[in-house]
Amino acid sequence: MRAAARGAAPVPLSVLDLVTVGRGSTAAEALATSVSLARLAERRGYHRHWVAEHHSMPGVASSSPAVILAHLAAHTRRIRLGSGGVMLPNHAPLVVAEQFGTLEALAPGRVDLGLGRAPGTDGATAAALRRTATPGEGADDFPRQLAELVAFLDDDVPTGHRYAGIHAVPGPVQGPQGRPPVWLLGSSGFSARLAGESGLPFAFAHHFSARNTLPALELYRSSFRPSAVLETPYALVGVSALAAEDAGEARRQVLTGALSMLRLRAGRPGLIPTPEEAEAYPFGAVEREFVDRWLADVVYGTPDEVRAGLDELQGRTGADELMLTANVHSGAARLRSYELVADAYGFAGSASGSGAQAS
Template sequence: MDPSGTPEVERAVDPVRATPLGTAPTPLSVLDLVTVGEGDTAADALRTSVRIAQLADARGFHRHWVAEHHSMPGVASSSPAVILAHLAAYTHRVRLGSGGVMLPNHAPLVIAEQFGTLEALAPGRIDLGLGRAPGTDGGTAAALRRGDRTEGADDFPRQLAELTRFLDDDFPDGHPYSRVHAVPGPVQGPTARPSVWLLGSSGFSARLAGSLGLPFAFAHHFSARNTIPALDLYRESFRPSAVLDAPYAMIGVAALAADDERTARRQVLTGALSMLRLRTGRPGLIPTPEQAEAYAFSAVEREFVDDWLSNIVHGTPDAVRDGLDGLQKRTGADELMITANAHGGAARLRSYELIADAYDLPRSGTPGE
């Protein structure tokens, strides 16, 4: 039970594949960046994340993932494992995971221990999505990787292999880590382990995920030009494994629904301005719609913002559904993970509720009950 006293409901059997609910052509999931808007605090953003996870749980979204970012005032998700442990206490059905943990920032043993603990807290509901970027700028990455550690993105396959060994507790005899165990984990008896995903915004992780027979999540929401080439590479590289007998590709999609087109446009402009500031070395809180509308964009900045907005599915619920369905058909994605970048938790919550309604997703209860 969660702190409110609601009993657990039956979980999905397959940790990767899911049967679409309602009239959605593919499963729908949530990517939560735990954004902090002007006038709010990180505590406010984290409370909103609980409400979004509860909504996802109640309305039949398949997953709720949080992403690792550092040194960004407008993003309060520096510690995915901590946030996921909190969300596990308030949800029952929805899969919880990282979208992702940036593997080069951490010792593989630490990740295996953290996500083994999460699996013990929420059995059968944990996804471990892994990325090879730092999730921050170079200076912050150096601060995260203290000492003489020189591993980085190029060492990702070796780090992944080591993490997998810790998760499965199967280092061979004679290996320096053969007596090292990630606890909680298999050393304590037969148990399920987190479902491992590879994340990417280019071809590297797509090829690696395919060769290992792992599910793959592509960051379409900020790398749209690379989506189809990366998915093609993943499918061409795929080799069946104990995890999957066929490719399974999910894409992250920036989408925001509102009661009318103007409201949606005002909200997505806040996210676009926030991204512009980040890309030009001026990260900060998510601006309000009024601040975004009043901002004096230069010609170069306006070009960036217009290009950014062209990849965000936004508008009325019917328009967003049409946009998501069209994107799924163009990419052949097996699952869509929606991220709603806007100022304030109310707009994000309303967007997910409207999208759920547009797809006739079932109601298993009132969020928070």
């Protein structure tokens, strides 16, 4: 891959954090790494730091985004913090409105509420989360749940609604309390169309649904209707990326994430394996094919190679923002990667982000 010339990033770069737990490590250590990552991201000029909701996955310690975000807010001052995302069918909309109203009160003007319609887990765990306790309430009921959540966030539940007179606290009912901007997340066309028709910013999960990226972004842009939130579409693209000083070391690291995903897809989730375990794993032909396909959508290598890959993805998708995730065994490797990418783009040590924003 051709080395890229140094210079400013074409769009803002952000961080997606799954709070990954490597073999031989603990959730407590992974959460401490997340604090270090948020501080690094703020210091080096990344625009946002989002945390994703997942359940029943030993290698992912981000089952409670609101709790983690409150902790990160206490350890940062400027960077935007948010959910990438909260899986709305897992929660009562009022609870989400209260949690993120509280976060907004703790970190005014810095909180994003990204929402997804998938459970973020397997079917049995989804049932344990009480997603289907009420008939008709689930992923297919997402538009109604979204409208209800927005009404609570705005303290604008219409007269005659079954929840009229109920207020999300903290929230606008207290006075000039702001409310977090709502984003829709997706890996297919459903949320892309809904985000466009609702005039909301849209984040696409290219890191695990690369084949759907361009169709979903086209659908989002073609269905977009201006709103009080946005006059024009704003598309964020999430991408797996890892930089290391040596390209061989970068591949060695990303192979740990690929093996972890292989095991997850096979119904055997666990801690992120070590590089030694991944290198020694006896991949069968079908497994090797899966891993090769997976790694084809990961941007990895030297800092200049990663920069070239990110620039190519941005140019191909027209993304207004790129959000980088690095789900590998080593927390130190993840932190070093974000430093190297910042160096490749010439980010200042104390910058707070630049370029277009949807905030």
